[in-house]
Amino acid sequence: MKKSLLIVALAISIVSCNKQTDVKEVKTAYVDTSKLLEEYTEAKDIEAKYKAKSDEMGRELEAEVNRFKSEAANFQKNAQANGQAWAQQKGAELQKREQQLSYAQQAMIQQLQQESGAEMDTLVKGVKKYIKEYGKKEGYAYIYGTGEAVSILYAEDKYDITKDIVKLLNDKYKSAPKTDDKTDVKADAKKEIEALESKK
Incomplete structure (x- = not known):
């Protein structure tokens, strides 16, 4: 009896596996x-903001560098006339001033x-x-990221939702309240130059 029950149980398990x-x-x-x-507008705005800030701070620093070059040129002309x-x-x-300008440039780059x-x-x-x-x-089980840090090696194009995500993120970003960063850029550049001037 036990043997027949075992055979029946085995048969059921084989059928269910099939x-x-x-x-x-x-x-x-x-x-x-x-x-x-x-393509994300907020990322583009951040990049543009720091490019503008870099340009503004760079112009101020460039003016200091040009003044330094002018003084260095005058120094060479007047060195013999004014004595050793x-x-x-x-x-x-x-x-010393050249070093200060170099430090200011490094500090500006690091800050940015x-x-x-x-x-x-x-x-x-x-x-x-x-x-x-x-x-x-x-209802996604997985969403993979590709690009610089690849986490998958192959994906069919039909699974690419990048455009959907970009559109939704841009819509969300556009609807968020904006602040004026232009005044911040000029204020930060002015602070850097004032710090440079105070080191003279």
């Missing part, structure tokens, strides 16, 4: 992250990199959060 089971299709998609950042003691003192002053990096990090975190919410809302 039946096709219904497998739920997993909904997946991918976003080209490089393209997303190229004057030339040594003036040469030391010019060398830190500020823009912080803003881009915030933007990327926001985009990731948005994609996560989008994925839940639209």
